Amino acid sequence: MPSAAALSPDILAKYEPVIGLEVHVQLLTETKIFCGCANKFGSGPNTNVCPVCLGLPGSLPVLNQKAVEFATKASLAINCTVNPRSIFARKNYFYPDLPKGYQISQYDKPIAEHGWIEVPTAQGGTKRIGITRLHMEEDAGKSLHDGLPDSAKFTSLDLNRCGTPLCEIVSEPDIRTPEEAFEYLTRLKEILLYTGVSDCNMEEGSLRCDANVSVRPRGQEKFGTKAEVKNVNSFRFVREALQYEIERQVEVLESGGRVLQETRLWNANEGRTYSMRSKEQAHDYRYFPEPDLPPLILSAEFLAARQQEFPELPEARRARMIAEYDLNEKDARTLTASREFADRFEAAAKTAKNPRRVANLLLSEIGGRLNALGLDQESSPVSMAGIVLAADLLDAGSISSKQLKGLLDIAFEKGEDFPAVYEREKPQQISDTSALEAMIDQVIAENPKQVEAYRAGKKTLAGFFVGQIMKASKGQANPALLNELVTKKLEG
Structure with a gap:
């Protein structure tokens, strides 16, 4: 069998993969989409339920306006055209955690269509991945499978999730490699987090992805038979599942077999997919308009209000920060990975003399220590104000980079902010020219052979002299001034 290694x-x-992704995003509303039950993760089983989300006879759905606002913002963020009129439909299927026997969704008239996201390519450019549609729907409940000591099996139902507002975002089959799928999901999650419509927490099920994948011989226009891969709970596993499934389908075709249209489950422990069931067609769900909900009409004023609430999105923010703070692409991408992190950096950068130095310290000195300790930025003992002070001291030549490293070591060791450590330790940098010249003269006098070699053309020996003087000054010599004076003395 194939492995989930790179293709x-x-x-x-010989073969071209064709991939389309269906992403379900739970919206961050306080209540559910058609009732007033709390939209909250982690409550006791079956505690956030009512007759509406349980589908009891006589109960009627009422659409949550905040869910519509969030769905509209998400649609605009991924460049979709928002339809002024959309219709809810009943998607009929039987499953134990769907108490009504149908799901209220949207089918032929969704809230938004025809969007796109640009993703980076391996060649250094970008590729536009089309988005077919974004539609609203309610989530189903959750089936919990457990085993008893005598190995008898049973399934428990937690219906708290029934009625949670969802957006389903369906891509065009424009994705050609597992890496492109990974980049698409990364960019999509980033955009949704910036808009604030979802927390996109995959561990809690706030963002779930199903992948449709087929293969076809290179040059063939007709798509191959697709399989849908479910039960994938991380972007890394989506990539691995796609790699495995592409190789599996190629093996089937190469051996003269036929790929079946089916739903397959990803087993992360084994690194492979398993057949679950034959794949339904749309007509199997017997869609028809939801009789208890009128058409959803969005006014021009409603759309304009959503536009006014719109944040600066990641790509636009990266481009602006590169120009405004003289950042490189890699640093700008890291700084804008989350809206909160970018906000914190920009608030600090506006108070600093050199924003680029603030970025360097934040990502290298602070980031490196946090990574080594397995901590996130919010857990750093050094505040953004402390990073600004450190950057300003470096810029002014008041401390050297070596002294700064020592101060930061103390800050992390004692769990103190940088200003407190600096005020207590107060390292002084020697910038007095006569004092430095005296030390240089002494080192030159003690190393005549090195002086001779330097003057014979071995210019790299300047570093030897700088190191000796740094050692003599206990790291307090001003590096820039020291390098200048050493070169002048040796050349003279």
């Missing part, structure tokens, strides 16, 4: 060049030379 071999032979496969990619």
Whole structure:
């Protein structure tokens, strides 16, 4: 059987994968989409339920306006056209955690269509991935499978999730590699987090992805038979599942077999997919308009209000920060990975003399220590104000980079902010020219052979002299001034 390793060049030379992604995003509303029950993760089983989300006879749905606002913002953020008129439909299927026997969704007239997201390519450019539609729907409940000591099996139902507002975002089959799928999901999650419509927490099920994948011989226009891969709970596993499934389908075709249209489950422990059931067609769900909900009409004023609430999105913010703070692409991407992190950096950068130095310290000195300790930025003992002070001291030549490292070591060791550590330790940098020249003269006098070699052309020995003087000054010599004076003395 194939493994979930990177696709071999032979496969990619002969076959072309075709991938489309369906992403379900739970909206961050306080209540559910059609009732007043709390939209809250982690409550006791079956505690956030009512006759509406349980589908009891006589109960009627009432659409949550905040869910519509969030769905509209998400649609605009991924460049979709928002339809002024959309219709809810009943999607009929039987499953134990769907108490009504149908799901209220949207089908042929969704709230938004025809969007796109741009993703980076391996060649250094960008590729536009089309988005077919974004539609609203309610979530189903959750089936919990457990085993008893005598190995008898049973299933428990937690219906708290029934009626949670969802957006389903369906991509065009424009994705050609597992890496492109990974980048698409990364960009989509980033955009949704910036808009604030969802927390996109995959561990809690706030963002779930199903992948449709087929393969076809290179040059063939007709799509191959697709399989839908479910039960994938991280972007990394989406990539691995796609790699495995592409190789599996190629093996089937190469052996003269036929790929079946089916739903398959991803097993992360084994690194493979398993057949679950034959894949339904749309007509199997017997869609028809939801009789208890009128058409959803969005006014021009409603859409304008959503536009006014719109934040600066990640790509636009990156481009502006590169220009405004003289950042490189990599640093700008890291700083804008989350809206909160970017906000904190920009608030600090506006008070600093050199914003780029603030970025360097934040990502290298602070980020490196946090990574080594397995901590996130919110857990750092050094505040943004402390990073600004450190950057300003470096810029002014008041401390050296070596002294700064020592101060930061103390800050992390004692769990103190940088200003407190600096005020207590107060390292002084020697910037007095005569004092430095005296030390240089002494080191030159003690190392005549090195002086001779330097003057014979071995210019790298300047570093030897700088190191000796740094050692003599206990790291307090001003590095820039020291380098200048050493070169002048040796050349003279």
